[in-house]
Amino acid sequence: MKNDQLMNLLNQMTLNEKVGQLVQLATPFFKGASDRGQITGPMQEMGIKEEDIRNTGSVLGASGANEIINIQKTHMEENRLGIPLLIMSDIVHGFKTIFPVPLAIGCSWDLPLAEKSAALAAKEAAVSGVHVSFSPMVDLSRDPRWGRVMESTGEDTYLNSKFARSLVRGFQGKLASDSYKVASCVKHFAAYGAAEGGRDYNTVDMSEWMLRESYLPAYKAALDEGCEMVMTAFNILNGLPSTGNKKLMRDLLREEWNFDGVLISDWGAVKELIPHGVAEDEKEAARKTIEAGVDIEMMTTCYTNHLSELIEEGTIKEEMLDEAVLRILKLKNKLGLFENPYRHASEEKENEFILSAEHRSTARELAGKSMVLLKNESVLPLKKDEKIALIGPFAASKDILGPWSWGGSDADTITFEEGIKTKIQQEQVLISEGCGIESGSQQQLNEALEKAKQAEVIVLGLGEHSDMSGEAGSRSNIKLPEVQLELLKEIKSLGKPVVTVLFNGRPLDLTDVIKHADAVLEAWYPGTEGGHALADILFGDVNPSAKLSMSFPYSVGQVPVYYNNYNTGRPKDAPDAQIRFVSQYLDAPNEALFPFGYGLSYTTYHYSDLSLSQTTLTPEDHLKVSVKVTNTGDTAGEEIVQLYIRDLVGDVVRPLKELKDFAKIKLQPGKSSLVEFTISEEQLRYYHGDLTYESDAGKFEVFAGPDSKNLQSQIFELKK
Structure with missing residues (x-):
């Protein structure tokens, strides 16, 4: 449909029909949905009428080609102008084939594989009838207390921005022409990851300098890649809830960044302006939200009940509504829904694509590349002729898909036990739960200890x-x-080698685990193929290569702890520092237990010969940085070589180091590779105190190494 046809369609719409396009309701509201009868109560509570449903523009949470075709067909018949629905869903790390959680994917540092995982998720979603994925989440996350760190790719602005681009490309591609793609919705705008105390939905308060320097770039990267949609955040930012924040949404997103795509609220966030205390009632919430530029209200009815009234009384101009409707119609048009409202929905293709061998294989590969080896005292890889006791609440658990994997099924999930039994004989594996996640019995513990006594090595799934x-x-x-830590201590007291495998969605305080385990593997929530990927790693068929994309603290009291922090006037490591009067904890180190970029391998690497092509840089040229990396072990491996830079003197304080580039290399035993990076003046720019974005002439330190702590460095100077 051409633009003039879209305008003609808009001009035919009544005021209520226009408002309806701005409303998103959950699947059970719609005729054709298998569970429609369950929504009777909520329909009455929300004041939703059948007419409202006929006018509604989008659906949340529908999936399955047959159901979506039925919903769309019925809606097209009942909607006066035959305007198709947009079908949206949370496809965060897979649709039916579940990949590792995004924080784990971040630890892979594998941008092409991350892009492929998003492309395969989009393929499964598209043939199931979905049009929009609420992904990627690119909120910078420095506080592991916040549960949603599992949805992010970590604590680093640069790495998050790279993943943002890759995931948008994977989901969306060239939306109008590429097959089996879905529109991508970046979230949550903005700075949701900085919630005070790590408590979800909580207050965010930061300077505009910090916002622009660290928190905004990943959103901008997603939009630069062509992301079609943006979702508002639940939090307030500097006193204003994001959903009603005109400065953030209109001034920054729309005008400064020129975003003309669809802006959607998160679930219920429009009405939440009332408990936030910035709207007296639903009518004021509707006014402030539409003025802020939000096009779609998700699962509340402030727009439905009050936008027409606000326009008719002259408080809001109808042109503001028309702009929002037109953006929604344009997205529907870009998806081809006016020509084919069912788009790629196909039960035949669902059977062909969903959980196919290719999709499972990619899930297995990405899971293996996301697991971080944190400790290994010559225990791993396991020998295939040993008797193994597999103990712990995750030994046979199906709960390894992680949050936001609603499309995944336990029936399709490969457990830890199942994976281990593909590598060795069944009689070599002794299984015992030992305890539950948060509680256990003496009988469970006794059974686990008996099994452990019969084994040569003990593997704990915690x-x-x-x-x-x-x-x-x-x-x-x-x-x-505590019950799991007690299990670990009891098992360790047997004097046998203990391997701890961790299933979790955040960096944990592992001080007790490190003390009592001979090897520690961070598996995260590894997804559908998690059991196979774990077995590949533990038995050495895959050499671990992942590196942390978020620091692990010594204790929660350090949080937030992140690698690219700023110096103080009294740094602890200053040459003339006094013992007490420096910036430090009296009872813990300043630095993380495991820093950003850290991860072990079954081989070892030696870094040497860091050199610069020149010691000065100008805006017109480039500087080459090279470092020699040698595989000094006896196993082939893949290493992630990391490049950091520190601006030694700035207009405002600069981080002690910032990731600026990285390279993944494969090395055979005894072989070396000269890894080369290129630095340009553009990479040295940052936000100054007056919010100008530029570089400063002066000296810089460049670092290269295997993680953010163990680095070699050289000095160069920028001349302007």
């Missing part, structure tokens, strides 16, 4: 159940539950 992270999954204590 962690959080999926409800302990994700949305509304904030925790003030980020240790493993």
Whole structure:
């Protein structure tokens, strides 16, 4: 449909029909939905009428080609102008084939594989009838107490921005022409990851300088990649709820960044302006939200009940409504819904694509590349002729998909036990739960100890159940539950090698785990193929290569702890520092237990010969940085070589180091590779105190190494 045809369609719409396009309701509201009868109560509570449903523009949470075709067909018949519905869904790390949680994907540092995972998720979603994915979440996350860190790719602005682009490309591609793609919706705008105390939905207060320097770039990267939609955040930002924040949405997003796509609220966020205390009632909430530029209200009825009234009384101009409707119609048109309202929905293609061998294989590969080896005292890889006791609440658990995996099925999930039994004989594996996630019995412990005594090596599957992270999954204590730590200590007392495998959605306080385990593998929530991927890693068929994209603290009292922090006037490591009067904890180190970029391998690497092509840089040229990396072990491996830069003197304080580039290399035993990076003046720019974005002439330190702590460095100078 051409633009003049869209305008003609808009001009035919009544005021109520226009408002309807701005409304999103859950699947059961719609005729044709298999569970429509369940919504009777909520329909009455929300004041939703059948006419409102006929005018509604989008659906939340529908899936399955047959159901979506039925919903769309019925809606097209009942909608006066035959305007198709937009079908939207939370496809965060897979549709039916579940990939590792995004924080784990961040630890892969594998941008092409992340893009492929999003493309395969989009393929499964598209043939199931979905048009829009609420992904990627790119909120910068520095506080592991916040449950939604599992949805992010970590604590680093640069790495998050890279993943934002990759995931948008994977989901969306060239939306109008590529097959089996869905529109991508970046979230949550803005700075949701900085909620005070790590408590979900909580207050965010920060300077505009910090917002622009650290928190906004990943959203901008997603939009630069062509992301079609943006979702508002639940939090307030500097006193204003994001959903009603005109400065953030109109001035920054719309005008400064020129975003003309669809802006949608999060679930119920429009009405939440009332408990936030910035709207007296639903009518004021509707006014402030439409003035802020939000096009779609998700699952509340402030727009439905009050937008027409606001326009008729002259408080809101109808042109503001028309702009929002037109943006929604344009997205529907870009998806081809006016020509084919069912788009790619096909039960035949569902059977062909969903959980196909290719999709499972990619899920297995990405899970293996996302698991971080944190400790290994010559225990791993396991020998295939040993008797193994597999113990713990995750030994045979299906709960390894993680939050936001609603499309996944236990029946399709490969458990830890099932994966292990593909590598060795069944009689070599002794299984015992040992305890539950948060409680256990003496009988469970005794059974586990008996099994452990019969084994040569003990593998423990410990962690959080999926409800302990994700949305509304904030925790003030980020240790493993006490019953699991007791199980670990009892098992360790047997004097046998102990491997601890962790299933969780956030960095944990692992001080007790590190003390009592000979090896620790961070598996996160690894997804549908998690059991196979774990077995690949533990038995050495895959050499671990992942590196942390978020720091692990010594204790929750350090939080937030992140690698790219700023110096103080009294840094602890200053040459003339006094013992007491420096910035430090009296009872803990300043630095993380495991820093950003950290991860072990079954081989070892040696870094040497860091050199610069020149010691000065100008805006017109480039500087080459090279470092030699040698595989000094006896196993082939993949290493993530990291490049950091520090601006030694700035207009405002600069981080002690910032990730600026990285490279993944594969090395055979005894082989070396000269890894080369290119630095340009553009990479040295930052936000100054007056919010200008530019670089400063002066000296810089460039670092290269295997993580953010173990680095070699050289000095160069920028001349302007």
